Amino acid sequence: MTDPIMSDSPMPDSPSKAKLLRATLAAILVAGLVLVTVVLPAEYNIDPLGAGEALGLIVLSESGTDAIPVRSDGIIPQSGSYRLDEQTFELGPGEFVEYKYRLEQGRAMTYSWTASFWIRSEMHSEADGAEPGTAEFFEVEEKTLEGHGSYVAPFPGIHGWYWLNEGDGPVTVTLHAAGFFTESTVFLAGVAPVERDITETPLEGALRSYINTGPARLPVRIPGN
Amino acid sequence: MTRFPRPWLVSSGVLCALLLVWDVQVLAAHGVAQGDQGFFLTNVGAAIGPFMYLGAKHMFTGYDHLLFLVGVLFFLYRFQDVVLYVSLFTLGHSITLLVGVLWGVEANPFIVDAIIGLSVVYKAFDNMDGFRRFLGFQPNTKLAVLTFGLFHGFGLATTLQELSLSREGLVTNMLSFNVGVEMGQVLALMGVLIALSFWRSRGGFLKHAFLANALLMMGGFILMGYQIVGYFVNAS
Numbered sequence: 001m002t003d004p005i006m007s008d009s010p011m012p013d014s015p016s017k018a019k020l021l022r023a024t025l026a027a028i029l030v031a032g033l034v035l036v037t038v039v040l041p042a043e044y045n046i047d048p049l050g051a052g053e054a055l056g057l058i059v060l061s062e063s064g065t066d067a068i069p070v071r072s073d074g075i076i077p078q079s080g081s082y083r084l085d086e087q088t089f090e091l092g093p094g095e096f097v098e099y100k101y102r103l104e105q106g107r108a109m110t111y112s113w114t115a116s117f118w119i120r121s122e123m124h125s126e127a128d129g130a131e132p133g134t135a136e137f138f139e140v141e142e143k144t145l146e147g148h149g150s151y152v153a154p155f156p157g158i159h160g161w162y163w164l165n166e167g168d169g170p171v172t173v174t175l176h177a178a179g180f181f182t183e184s185t186v187f188l189a190g191v192a193p194v195e196r197d198i199t200e201t202p203l204e205g206a207l208r209s210y211i212n213t214g215p216a217r218l219p220v221r222i223p224g225n
Numbered sequence: 226m227t228r229f230p231r232p233w234l235v236s237s238g239v240l241c242a243l244l245l246v247w248d249v250q251v252l253a254a255h256g257v258a259q260g261d262q263g264f265f266l267t268n269v270g271a272a273i274g275p276f277m278y279l280g281a282k283h284m285f286t287g288y289d290h291l292l293f294l295v296g297v298l299f300f301l302y303r304f305q306d307v308v309l310y311v312s313l314f315t316l317g318h319s320i321t322l323l324v325g326v327l328w329g330v331e332a333n334p335f336i337v338d339a340i341i342g343l344s345v346v347y348k349a350f351d352n353m354d355g356f357r358r359f360l361g362f363q364p365n366t367k368l369a370v371l372t373f374g375l376f377h378g379f380g381l382a383t384t385l386q387e388l389s390l391s392r393e394g395l396v397t398n399m400l401s402f403n404v405g406v407e408m409g410q411v412l413a414l415m416g417v418l419i420a421l422s423f424w425r426s427r428g429g430f431l432k433h434a435f436l437a438n439a440l441l442m443m444g445g446f447i448l449m450g451y452q453i454v455g456y457f458v459n460a461s
Contacts, residue, residue, distance in 0.1 A: 014354045015435060023353065023439040031446030039451050044458050 076108055076152060080180045083198045089173045091119070091165040098187035100126070100160030101177065103153035109179025110150040113161070116172040118143045125159040151179075158185055272394070273401045280405025283384060285413050289341045290377060292444050294410070295417055296348030297370055299438065302425075310370055311414060317374020318381060319403055325382025326399045334387070335456035337380045342452060344373035345445030352438040381406060 015023075041052020052058045089097045101109060115121075123139040136154075139147070153159055165171045186194045284290055297314065301307050324330065347369065350356065357363045385402055424430050 014358065017358055019435075020350075020353060020355045020358055023435070024350065024355070024442065027439050027443040028446055031443045031450060034443075034447055035450040035454070039447060040454060043451065044454060046454065046458070 076106070078106075078108055078180050080104070080107065081182050082179070083181055084178045085176075085181075085184065085198050087175045089163065089175075091163065091171045091173065093165055093168050093170070096162060096164040096189060097173070098160065098162045098185075099175065100158035100185050100187075101179070101181035102157075102183045102185070103151075103159050103179070103181050104156045105153055107180040108150060108152045109159075109177055109181060111175065111177040111179075112146075112148045113173060113175040114146045115144070115163070115174075117167055117169065118145060119171050119173065120144075120162075120164040120166055121147055122162040123147065123160070124162065125153070125155070125157050127155045127157040130157070160184070272398060276398045276401035277405035277408065280381075280402035280407075281409030281412065282405075283381065284406045284409030289338065289345065289380075289448055290410070291413055291417070292345045292441060292448070293341065293348060293373065293377070294414060295421075296345060296352060296438070296441055298414070298417055298421060299352050299434070299441075307414075307418070310367070311410070313367055313371045314374040314377070315407060315410070317371045317376075318378030318406070321375045321378030322381045322385070322403055322406070323399065325379055326385055326395070329386070330379075330382065331386065332379045332383055333456065334380070334383045335452045335459065337376060337383055339449050339452035339456070340376045341373075341380055342445050342448030342450075344376065345448060346442050347373070347445075349438040349442035349445060352441075353435060 037051035041047040042057040121141045121144050124135040124137040126135045183197050
């Protein structure tokens with residue numbers, strides 16, 4: 001053995017400094033390449049060479065879902081205006097309506113809707129800047145009578161429902177929603193989309209009358225009195 | 226070359242199967258649909274089974290811990306050496322896991338995970354005989370495994386604390402998690418040892434040892450880069 005240092009390492013022919021340096025540099029280079037072309041685009045949406053885009057990896061980090069801060073106690077903190085909304089749609093046979101709320105990323109709403117007869121329902125969202133006609137579908141039901149839930153917008157855009165009456169008779173859809181939206185958009189066949197502001201909620205009205213008239217009018221029960 | 230007694234390998238295989246069955250039962254009992262995070266959010270009080278399972282799962286699915294163990298075991302041929310080094314690693318990570326959670330030490334997970342990546346690089350370079358070549362002496366390998374074990378434990382403590390534990394039943398849950406970590410580690414070790422033994426018995430092991438450790442080192446560098454970039458992304 002020409003090795004000046006007597007080695008009892010199991011590595012046969014203890015490698016030379018040059019070989020070690022070459023291997024280490026190669027390891028760093030390949031690691032860097034993998035990082036820049038695969039790991040960083042997929043994990044952090046950092047794509048300096050455009051390789052992540054070419055490999056179709058960007059989608060993994062692009063979805064804003066994990067950007068929503070859910071605190072460990074389960075609260076999703078909100079800001080902005082809180083609104084209540086209530087809508088009723090009468091749909092004849094073959095008619096449809098689309099009704100969507102504007103929600104910024106991370107804004108939440110709760111909703112509850114019922115239909116007087118079987119109806120097709122598609123809950124979906126259109127992201128801001130998305131190509132027209134492309135949407136993300138969350139819940140598609142061919143035949144249903146109701147839908148209830150809470151929803152946190154995974155990206156800024158309009159979020160709501162498409163209801164289609166595929167039956168022979170008229171159907172009434174009644175929707176209640178509450179959340180951090182300020183406007184909604186209605187889409188009907190043959191009509192341009194109508195945007196409407198949801199400026200004041202019944203809750204705010206109730207609160208105002210409470211402030212004006214004082215608490216005495218509220219039904220307050222004092223125990224033992 | 227291999228001196229692992231055959232009954233030991235067979236019994237380890239049986240234990241693997243048993244642990245897997247046990248894991249599946251815990252899973253079924255707790256409903257995976259809700260997710261691990263959901264369980265922790267709602268859990269109050271002692272829950273031995275779930276915490277053991279999550280400890281085992283963290284170790285068994287944590288490729289950073291696994292890569293380090295591959296590096297540590299790479300040139301360990303004797304069963305008693307395996308036990309010695311694994312005990313040192315276990316001692317190291319148990320100390321920091323328990324102390325970290327009990328005292329609420331909050332380390333930055335990106336920095337801890339970058340150091341765990343560094344541990345993989347260190348061990349691979351050590352296996353390549355790099356330290357003796359460049360430093361002229363062999364740094365104490367037992368001390369290195371113990372020290373990096375301490376850092377791996379900080380990673381485990383950070384993982385556990387991120388799950389917002391309730392104070393009620395904390396000690397029981399933490400110990401259960403630690404026991405689970407060791408079970409997962411045993412399970413993973415067996416897989417690594419079986420693969421290494423098989424490779425050694427096929428020949429070509431020593432011929433490819435240098436390349437294998439260079440690849441291991443590359444894996445360590447990828448982990449480091451991933452965590453370091455993550456640190457800056459999250460800081461901004």
